[in-house]
Structure formats: structure tokens, C-alpha cells
Amino acid sequence: MQRYNHKKIEAKWQKVWLTKKAFLAKDFSKKPKKYILVEFPYPSGAGLHMGHLRPYVAGDVYSRFQRMRGYEVVFPIGWDAFGLPAENYAIKMGVHPSITTAQNVKNAKKQMLSWGLSFDWSREINTTDPNYYKWTQWLFLQFYKKGLAYEATGLINWCPKDKTGLANEEVIDGKCERCGTVVEKKELRQWYLKITAYAEKLLEGLKNLPEWPSAVKLQQENWIGKSVGAEISFPVIMSGYNQRRHSEGAQPTEESLKPNFLILHGRNGSPDSHLFPWIKSELENKGFKVQAPLMPNTQEPDDEEQAEFVLKNCKMDENTVIVGHSFGGVVALRLLEQGVRIKKLVLVSTPFSGKFLDNKPRPSVTKACKKGFDFKKIKQNAKQIGLLFDTSDYVVPMSDGESFAKNLNVPLVKARGQEPHFSGLKEPEVLSSIIPSIKVFTTRPDTIFGATYMVVAPEHPIIENSKLKIENWEDVQKYIESSKKKSEMDRSSEGKEKTGVELKGIKAINPATKEDIPVWVADYVLWGYGTGAIMAVPAHDERDFEFAIKYNLSITDVISKPEEVRMISVAIPPVPYVGPGVLKNSGEFSGMKSEDAIPKMAAAFGKATTQFKLRDWVFSRQRYWGEPIPIIHCPKCGIVPVPEKDLPVKLPNVKKYEPTGTGESPLAAIDKWVNVKCPVCKTSAKRETNTMPQWAGSSWYWLRYTDPKNKKSFADLKKQKYWTPVDVYFGGMEHTTLHLLYSRFWNLFLYDQGLVSSREPYSKRKPHGIILGPDGEKMSKSRGNVVNPQHIVASHGADTLRMFELFLGPHEDTIAWNDKSVVGVKRFLDRVWNYTNISNYVDSKVTDERVSNALHKLIKKITEDIESFSFNTSISAFMSFLKEVYKTNEELIESKSASEREIGKKNIIALGLPITKKDLKKFFILLYPFAPHVSEELYQLIGGKKTLQLEKWPEYDEAKIIDETVEIVVQINGRIKGKLIVDTGSGQDQVSAQALELEAVKQALVNEIVKRTVFVPNRLINFVV
């Protein structure tokens, strides 16, 4: 008998599988498909570790099982190879990332093959392959075309060590997800993907994923963070005088007289289009007089002609506020140049340079702009000037706004319009630039009568915009500075005592009570959520209460607590009541219940809205080793996408990769690459030098697997239709609010574009628990507790490694590494080997009934366990089975011939109960998904001709599972008194009679009357006395 040589047989079968291409998945096969996916790895220099093994082995067991069950299975793999480690290594060693990546891929692939994983290697992909990232770039451009990829300057998370911006999802406890450095805030120009536009769909979609664990769904739900409430504007009034002398001519300005409004539309506009009807009615509802003339020659307007027209037809005085939208702003400026004196001028997206981002000619506008402006006169004739520009404008550049701001010496307000160029039907930003107000989001509009003060976040533009009116500007500025620093510190360790400073000189009006209330700046209000401002209701909000107590702000109770709450809350010190109740001190709403008042009051004072915690996805990184963002910046045309025919935009091969730390990518220093001709106008332009985040390539990779070689599209729709959605996706819990959310977003978007065939990418998600080091700590190189799986492959073999890993515990549980039981699994496989090699049993004509019974039970158990991913109990079941059929048995030894008996006794070789080849084969099929190499080898040994992969999964016979007799537990009052062996299916009368004969039962029932008998067939009988 040969010894079980794992090295030899594993190498042999791995070669057979490769050369026979045993695991190739066939497109459009007649069989039903199963798409089984594991998260593709980042090929690091350290190789694959136990953390990779777990989902891969689980996926492999599942794939091999499903192939034998008659499915066309695709089980693909690839490499998520862009990212920081390769780049950091390149910086340190001077080796190009593409070289280290190729080496690491080679090594990791070798490991995977050594584990016997049944991947379809013909579908292997690599995110750093230009043939792959061409399509990542192409997909990015689809987002851009639909306005879901945009460029904006904002305060973003910045890792000072990796010198790159980070997405919200990549910041864990205020630290960089990659390197653990405390993240800073930095103002940077960034690309964003507008994932917030899909917040509702991402949330809705979760409802149609019944096979996702609720923990995963809940975590995504919390991350998206929907809350329903109301948006309410609080008008802001400023004291009548500028407190700070900001220029020579500053004069005290009376503001008590009511303003009137003149609205001038732009080119191709009319007072009946876009935002104008809405603005007009909003202003008129507040009791203001509004003029909104239809200008002459709107197609190709002439600024002088239109100014003359306004002078002739409109009334203007020192209380007039002129609002000029786009070209209307140019006309307004002409009016002031001609000596019209007004109260306030508001320019909304008004052109200055005469150049446009979309590069379309607008000769009349350009001509008007080229004349220039007399800013000195304009400043003299308008007491106040406001500037509002749209960050998503694709016609009028932001630099025009900056030019106005510089020449007029007034702050520029940058805001995002509902539509680009503030051309939506309602544009609240425009309205608030005309009459300043602070917009708040609240989930409790029913408490508005209790709003006794307001708080804005330190970043709130109202502060900068009303700089000149704020009396205690130094204090305010000092506070803003200190809170900026605070956010860089580890705030969790500090007590969260609230601090703030009142903005003196400005007041807000509570729209419900009409009272003046103070406005504070405090960093307990976050700029990143809602509107960055709150109405503070100290009586009914814990944070507002704490703040009000500290700064002695007034507290108005507007909710009557329910009786039962009042009874138990005799709290000292007093606490705010935050629950619902009945309104009081709330004017006409007094007496209503919170739930009824909320929608009514939301409508009365503002409008019902929904807020999400989800932020837009910061999609650019200032690093080398990533997909270049396929965009060109042209001084004439602005942002120009790289034409599809020019994709991919390849990463240049360079010697220096160091991040600059300036917020520019290292690519910016490569002149030859950066300088290009604009694809539209052919003038000198520059490439976008930021690269995409690591999550880009993985946001669509499962689609590429369906059609990995396609040169014409990212994946043929017919092939997608056959393979997608993914049936089971194995992966880590840590990706729940990263990759898993991002890729759902991409898929939902592409589905809306008709580019993918299934709405959701993954039908079932199967997360796995992490494997801790032997010390119970998370495995990491720095702790030195990393376990290399290759050691076990070498010492005990891949089959042992696989089964051992599965045997550690339930797939979802976190487990500490403990390699002591490796030998237990190896012993088991040795015994399987030995059992098979006792040839006389292999040659049996019949299978022993005990074996047959055990085998059919095993078929049932393994089938059910794989389907429910309970791999650990499968391994137990195999061991129990072998124990049943393979043991030293005196009776068995006696039945042998004398010489055999002698051998048997002398070597104490355990002997097996008889089993036929046919049944033994069934056992090998069951074992095959778990220990494929040894199963193949043993099957061949007993005469098998083809790979087990082509065999059919066995069915179990219900009749063979039923035991002839069963043990029945006899209880009195639920306490065990004895046991009985009876025929399976025995009735109560028979069992009861036998049970009452038991000595222990007889004794216990002396002087007792059985009141009731509980009988569970084949299980127990319980006498209640």
C-alpha cells in the first residue's frame, strides 16, 4: 500500500486540471448558470494570507459543488492592482509599480493554484491593464456626461502621510483607512461622483435583496442615513450700520425703508421662464414690489439697448434691488455706470471675460463684455453688491465671478444651483442672495415655536458673507480657527463640551414667533450635514439644551409630555424632553399632536425634505499609481472629456513617483504628458493630473468577467444577461460601506443607462469573519502574528489546509488562529486514504447496511450544509461517518482468514466495514469539494476514469436514512428516568407500556397519579404527575 503523499498527488491533479481546462465557464451554455464571485485581491509583496484563504476556499467548495449539481459555473478571479503599496514600494526601491505588480501577481497566482482553487483563469483580469482601465475611464465619462461626475473645490479629508485626498468612507475614526494617520481637512479642487443622487435608489434597492444578511443591509442603510424632515428659512436681519470701515466711502446706511425689486433676465430668457416666475412670487408673497420686464432682442441682446429700455420702462430709486441673471447682470452694470443709484445689486452668474466653458460662440455677449466695466462708478451707485456663481456652471466660468469680486471688492458666493447656471425652476440660493436667510434642516418642525436661537457651522458662508456686519469679528474668527484645529485632533478622547460664539450684529427672525433670535457659530453643528445650520430648540433637544444652559440662552417649552413620561421624569438637574407630545405655546398649532403637526408645520414654514448622511464620493487622488482621469482642461473650452477614440489615457512611464504634497498629483510634473492639444479647439491644454481612487477598478469588475476580452465594449450585454447578477458574492464585512456600496452605485447608474442588464449586481452576499492571529489580535505585519498558509501546504498539504480552515468555525464568525487541530484533519485524510487502500473492502459486492445508512445520512447532511454554508459541520460529519465505517472490530477480525487475522492483530490495522465501489465513489464525490486532490487520486485508485468534476452529485435515499430502531427518553415531570430502544415509529400506547415497566419509573410513580402523558414519536415520553 502506497503512503498518502500529498505533495505528489496535489501537484499531479493541479496539473491535470490546468491542462484539461477543467474549470472553464462556457458562455450561453444550455445549463442554468451560477455566478460565484470572491473579492479579487490586491497583489501585495507579502503574498496572500489566511484572510484571503477563507472566502476563496468557501467559494471553491461552493463552485465545485454547483458544477456537480449540473450548473454552468463561472468562478473568476483577477487583480485589483492599482493602489498605494505598489507606489510606496516604487518610491522606496525605485522599481516601477508595474514590475512589482507583475511579480506579486505571479506569486499570488502560484499560491492560489497550490490551494487547488478552481478558478476560470481564461477570464483573469487586472485593473492596471490598459485594456481594462480603458473601460474604467470610459465608464467614468458616462458619469461625466450625465452630470454625475463633477469638479468642485471643497474642504475634503486629506491624509498628510499618503499625501492624498480621501473619500468619507475611507476615514475610520478620524484616521486614514490605509495608514492610520490622523486625517486633516484641506481645501482642494477635486473630482466627485454624485453618489448622493442615488441615495434613495441605493436605499430602495436594499429592500429587494432578501438574500443579503440584514446586518449588511442595516449598515448600508445607516450609512446612507435618510432622515425625513423640513427645510425652513430663517430671514436674517443685520444691524443698520456697517461696523467696520472697509473702504473710504462707507457711509451709515439706513435699511429701514422697504426695498423693491427689479429682475433682469439674461440672453434667451424671459420673465416667464426658468426661475423668474418663482422668484417673483416668493418676493411678492413677502409683500415686496417686483418688476420683471421682458427685455428686447433676447436672442442676440445688446447691453446698451437693453439698459436704455429699462431706463425708459422701469422705476428705480434708492430702495431698488436689481437682480441681474447672466447677461441681465451686464445690463444692470450699465445702468449703474449711467448714474442709476440703487440700494443693492445682485449679480447671478454674470459673464465677465466673454469666454465660455462650453466653447460655444455667443458673439453679442462677448462683445458686451469686451467693452469692460467702470467699477468705480458702479461701486459708487450701489450701496451693496452681492455676487452669486454656480459651481456646476458649464457656461460662465467661476473665474469670471472671481474677477468681479476682485474689481468690486466684495465677497463671491459660490453655491451649487439646482440646475447648472441657476437655471432651474426654483433656485433657493438665488433667493437667499437677494434676501439673506439661513436655511435649516429639522426633523422636528413641530418644535419651531421653541426655537430660541440659531447655530451655524464654522464653515457656513453667512459668516464670511456678513463679515462687515459682525461686530465681534475678531472673536468669531478666533473661534473658527480654533475649531479647525480641533477637528484635526483626536476628538473622541476629549470631552465633547460644546463651545460657540454669538454673531453679534446679526439676528434671525423665527418665522413662527416672528421674534428676533440670536445667531451663534458653534462646531457642534456640522457643515457636512443638512444645511450646516440649525434652529436650536433647547427645550426638546439634548445638545441645544446643553448649549443653552452653558450660554444662558432662553428655553421655551412647546411640547406637553405624555402623562406616563411626566410621572417618571422628576429629573434633577432638568433634562430636555425629546419625544413626541402635544404642542403648546405654538399659536394656532397648540393642542395638536406632534405626529399631526409635523407635516402641517413643515408646509406652513418651509417645505418637507429628506436629508441623507451620505456625502458625494471624492473621486480623485493626488497619486501616480491609479487610472488617469480622462479629462483635459482647456483655457478656452474649460473641461473637455477625452474623446472615446483616444482611450485609454495611459499612465506615463516615469522614474519619479513621489507625491508632491501640494495637492497636485506627481503626474503634474511630467510636462510631456500633461501638455496636450484640446480635442475641441486644438489650442494648448493640460491633462487632468489626478488619478482615480482604488475603488474605481473594483466598481465594475464583475461585469468584465462576463466578457473579459471585449475590445468594443466593457462587456457585451448578451453575455451579461446570461451571467449576471452574481449569485453568491463572498467577501469581507469591512467592504460593506465601501466597495459594496460603490459598486451598487455604479451598477444602478449603468442600469439606468441601459448598459447593464440587472438592477442589482449581487443576489446574495456572504460575509466571512476575520481570522485573528494566534494572540487573538488582528493579523498584521507590525504585530508579527501573520500566519503564512504556505507552511501548512508544505507540511500537511492543501487538502488539509482547506478542510482545517473550514473546520475552524462558522464562516461568519471571527476566530483566533489555532493550528493545533491541523493534525486532526490530517489524521482524518490519512484514515480516508487507508480505508480506501484496504482493497478487499473496495471489492465488496454489497455495502454493509450500517455503512449504507451512514452514507445516505452523509449525503443529506453535506448537501444541506454546503447550501447553507455550514462548512464546519460538514467536516464533523465526514469524520463521524468514517468513525462509523472504519474501526477495529473484533467481530470483523474473527471473520478473516488466519493470516489476515494475524496481520490485522499484529499491526492493529483498523478494518473497514464492507462498501462497494459505487458507494465509495459517492463518498469521494461528497469529499471532493473540500479535499479535491486526495478525492481525485483515490477515485482513480479504485478505477475511476474521469475527473470527479464531471460526476453527478449523489441523491440520498430517504428509506435508507431511517433507522430500524430508535432510543426513546423516558421522563417524569421532565426529568430523565431512563431510556428505551423501540422500533422506529412505535405508537404511544406501546411505548408508554414499556416505559412503565422500567424499574426507575415504577419507583418514581409509587403513590403518584399520572395526570398527563406527553409523547413525541421517536423521541421521548414524559409522564406528568
Place this chain on the structure above:
RNA sequence: GGGGACGUGGCGGAAUUGGCAUACGCAUCAGCUUUAGGAGCUGACGCCCGCAAGGGCUUGUGGGUUCAACUCCCACCGUCCCCACCA
């Protein structure tokens, strides 16, 4: 502070429409075999009392429902994960 998962021998763990708690494996002990080591084989192995027969206790703690609770309900204690001043 909010949300979620969980708590069973010396250890990893098994058992859920409520029905023999501790399967399977590791470790430990004893026996056989072996020149030895190892491997293999056989057996014991939750805790307490007892020479034994036997008895009592036991699934984080306390209560409840039930003929019967690891399993269901309530309260508490503890561990882990996620989010965290989210208006």
C-alpha cells in the same frame, strides 16, 4: 450616545418549528504496539460528593412562560463589530 452581533467543558466548537446539552476536533490521562522517539490503534475525559453503586449541579447572572428552555419573554452583567455632536 445610537445601531447590530454574541455569551455552551481546559480550548475551537455542535445542538433552534422548545424534546437525551457538551456531537466533531484539539489538549490531557491510561492501555496496546514500538529498541527509542514518533506515528498508529483502544479506552477515559463538563463540575461537585462518593472506593463504588449512586446522587446532586451545569449553557454569563437573576426572574418568567412551559409537561419540557442553550433555544421563547423580561431585567441585568460582559465581549465584539459598525456609526458617532447627523439637527
